[in-house]
Amino acid sequence: DAKTTQPTSMDCAEGRAANLPCNHSTISGNEYVYWYRQIHSQGPQYIIHGLKNNETNEMASLIITEDRKSSTLILPHATLRDTAVYYCIVRVADPYNFGGSQGNLIFGKGTKLSVKP
């Protein structure tokens, strides 16, 4: 089962920031938070990941709370092309050095983000 909880759906106005929350209260010390998104009928797209510090890349920012029990993905200026299902996943960062730990991603239901004009 997925170890994360996300809202089923969210709306965002085009040009505004989209803030997608994720709860992962049972996260372990060696687990990272990963975000992926899936635009309709395409393969999931990697967005960003982090351990405990806030992270930013060209696509988004990831804010992780100090206790690491929740995080927020921020799309600073949402566009219509950001309409997608967003998945928050926790996983060990280096599964190949954790004696058989699973490297697969466990997807939950995700959050369906609708960006509206």
Add this chain to the structure above:
Amino acid sequence: KAGVTQTPRYLIKTRGQQVTLSCSPISGHRSVSWYQQTPGQGLQFLFEYFSETQRNKGNFPGRFSGRQFSNSRSEMNVSTLELGDSALYLCASSLVGGTGTYEQYFGPGTRLTVT
């Protein structure tokens, strides 16, 4: 760098037939994972290969199998197709080794329809 490629993109098969799907990972990526996506069950992990060895397997019947070749390309096979096998089959590759954090990059998927 070219992304993950999957062939064919679309496939229609009849119940009872078998099917083979192919995945070419990103150059330099040695791990390949397969996932099945259906409207009812969402994205589910099938299996993972690294260095031609299956490292991990999801909860699917033995009709689902796979393999990885020495060049890291992978194939998955489904025998005795059932209507419920209609799905989007996704392949993902990741870099293994060094100090990376092994994010997986997905291909566009193969849409399998069983009639």
